[in-house]
Amino acid sequence: MQISVWDLPTRLFHWLLVSAVAVCAFTALLLPTPWLKWHFLAGYGLLGLLLFRLVWALLGPEHSRWQGFAPRPAAIAAHLKAILNGRPHRSLGHNPAGGAMVAALLTALSLLALTGLVALGGMFKQGPLAFALTFQGASALKELHEVLAYLLLAMAGLHLAGVLVESRLLKEALILTMITGRKELEPGERAPRPAHPKAAPAAMTVLVLVFGVGFALSRLPPAGWHALTVPESYAKECGACHMAYHPSLLPAEGWSKVMAKLEDHYGEDASLSAAKTAEISAFLTGNAQERWDTLAANRLHGYDAAAERPITGNVWWKRKHRHIAATIFHQRNVISKSNCAACHGDAAQGLFAPQEIHIPKDPS
Amino acid sequence: MILRSLAVSAAFCCLLAGPALAGDPARDAILADYAAQAKQADPSFQGFSAQRGKVIYETRHADAKPETNACAACHGEDPTKPGQNAKTGKTIDPVAVSANPKRFTAKDDVEKWFGRNCKEVLGHDCSALDKGDYITYLSTR
Numbered sequence: 440m441q442i443s444v445w446d447l448p449t450r451l452f453h454w455l456l457v458s459a460v461a462v463c464a465f466t467a468l469l470l471p472t473p474w475l476k477w478h479f480l481a482g483y484g485l486l487g488l489l490l491f492r493l494v495w496a497l498l499g500p501e502h503s504r505w506q507g508f509a510p511r512p513a514a515i516a517a518h519l520k521a522i523l524n525g526r527p528h529r530s531l532g533h534n535p536a537g538g539a540m541v542a543a544l545l546t547a548l549s550l551l552a553l554t555g556l557v558a559l560g561g562m563f564k565q566g567p568l569a570f571a572l573t574f575q576g577a578s579a580l581k582e583l584h585e586v587l588a589y590l591l592l593a594m595a596g597l598h599l600a601g602v603l604v605e606s607r608l609l610k611e612a613l614i615l616t617m618i619t620g621r622k623e624l625e626p627g628e629r630a631p632r633p634a635h636p637k638a639a640p641a642a643m644t645v646l647v648l649v650f651g652v653g654f655a656l657s658r659l660p661p662a663g664w665h666a667l668t669v670p671e672s673y674a675k676e677c678g679a680c681h682m683a684y685h686p687s688l689l690p691a692e693g694w695s696k697v698m699a700k701l702e703d704h705y706g707e708d709a710s711l712s713a714a715k716t717a718e719i720s721a722f723l724t725g726n727a728q729e730r731w732d733t734l735a736a737n738r739l740h741g742y743d744a745a746a747e748r749p750i751t752g753n754v755w756w757k758r759k760h761r762h763i764a765a766t767i768f769h770q771r772n773v774i775s776k777s778n779c780a781a782c783h784g785d786a787a788q789g790l791f792a793p794q795e796i797h798i799p800k801d802p803s
Numbered sequence: 804m805i806l807r808s809l810a811v812s813a814a815f816c817c818l819l820a821g822p823a824l825a826g827d828p829a830r831d832a833i834l835a836d837y838a839a840q841a842k843q844a845d846p847s848f849q850g851f852s853a854q855r856g857k858v859i860y861e862t863r864h865a866d867a868k869p870e871t872n873a874c875a876a877c878h879g880e881d882p883t884k885p886g887q888n889a890k891t892g893k894t895i896d897p898v899a900v901s902a903n904p905k906r907f908t909a910k911d912d913v914e915k916w917f918g919r920n921c922k923e924v925l926g927h928d929c930s931a932l933d934k935g936d937y938i939t940y941l942s943t944r
Contacts (some may be wrong), residue, residue: 643923707890708919712911774892781892 442630445620452492453617454636459485461773471683475793486552490649491642498638501631502532510539529609531628540598554584562734563792570659574737575642663732673719676711686723687731687752693742694723735791751776770801826900829908834938840931858938859933867924882944899944907938
């Protein structure tokens with residue numbers, strides 16, 4: 440007799456999770472930076488899936504519950520030994536090793552989602568944690584995020600290998616079971632208990648609550664960034680020839696040096712009256728890099744007097760743009776590396792979020 | 804009847820004065836100032852010429868940097884269209900008065916840009932005659 444082992448929500452969860460992980464891995468490891476917007480979206484999706492799964496581990500059908508993947512070392516050892524002998528014991532739900540694997544996968548995924556939120560908040564000043572986090576703390580956790588990501592990929596490989604080995608040894612189509620949800624009930628086995636009748640509303644409530652609170656928190660002003668009123672003199676005088684660079688892009692020392700030689704401003708005469716020079720200098724040095732905790736302020740750190748250009752000559756700037764073809768910088772709608780705003784929609788705000796990168800098509 | 808004759812005389816007056824003087828009082832004052840300087844430099848000064856201004860605007864200077872070898876290099880062959888800074892890519896508002904009526908109405912800005920760009924493009928400072936011709940030309944565009 441065929442019975443349902445994995446209910447529809449559990450199966451949907453499984454395959455949506457696979458898709459979300461695939462999008463996350465693909466966008467982060469193989470695609471250029473602008474694709475990170477899909478990484479962030481898939482990350483939020485993953486977070487929602489994990490919240491659902493948490494509820495389902497408490498209220499879902501029998502084999503979706505946490506008891507099925509609580510690690511039992513003795514049982515795991517016995518099961519692995521049986522596999523080596525080619526005669527593993529069949530389980531209607533998770534076998535002991537598979538259950539432990541699922542527990543490890545869910546733990547790693549939860550940590551990935553959390554460290555991802557931390558990185559997004561502290562480094563890109565976005566999302567529910569942006570109000571509370573510093574760049575430095577968040578970037579340390581981003582390292583952990585990366586280590587966990589590779590670990591997860593290895594674990595996912597092991598999970599798949601385990602499924603294939605067991606399918607073969609037990610002559611059971613385990614992947615198909617995760618699609619249809621059905622298995623043959625063998626003699627001596629008992630049909631599993633279905634989900635708690637309130638499981639679905641409970642999952643919905645948890646999702647709405649958590650995402651609602653998260654959305655509210657994401658409306659708070661981020662730590663280390665604020666909207667800046669640019670004085671008219673800066674917008675008009677400096678902004679006449681190039682974008683009015685956000686003052687966070689150079690430290691006060693750098694702005695002082697730039698403003699001290701306007702008559703030879705990278706090959707151009709940009710001299711201004713003493714009064715205007717003083718006004719603009721005061722704005723730039725008073726709002727310089729030291730006052731911000733953004734990605735650009737942290738990474739473009741310092742002023743290299745020897746660099747050919749203070750911002751685009753920066754080592755980090757060069758590394759971040761190393762895959763941008765020289766022809767793009769010379770397109771008629773870009774012209775120069777100094778034209779940040781040609782590609783970065785939020786350059787004027789000093790944020791440089793991955794979602795705001797749009798490299799324009801060559802018009803010629 | 805009175806209204807009509809007023810209108811006719813107003814139209815006639817504008818035709819006579821030419822487009823250069825048909826615009827903003829601030830621009831007229833700047834032009835008058837350059838005219839006085841030009842007269843001082845050369846007593847035979849007879850007024851500004853849009854034709855000479857057009858030549859200044861369009862002439863390519865072989866000894867200047869190739870990307871900034873003419874006014875038109877950044878402001879565009881058609882001054883009624885927006886230009887583009889040849890070094891930074893920044894869009895420049897049209898320099899022709901018809902497309903951008905605020906052009907040449909702030910004395911300090913006019914002097915600042917002539918001061919910087921004449922040296923950069925022509926290789927020397929512009930005379931009051933050059934400046935007046937240039938503004939006169941772009942007031943007709």
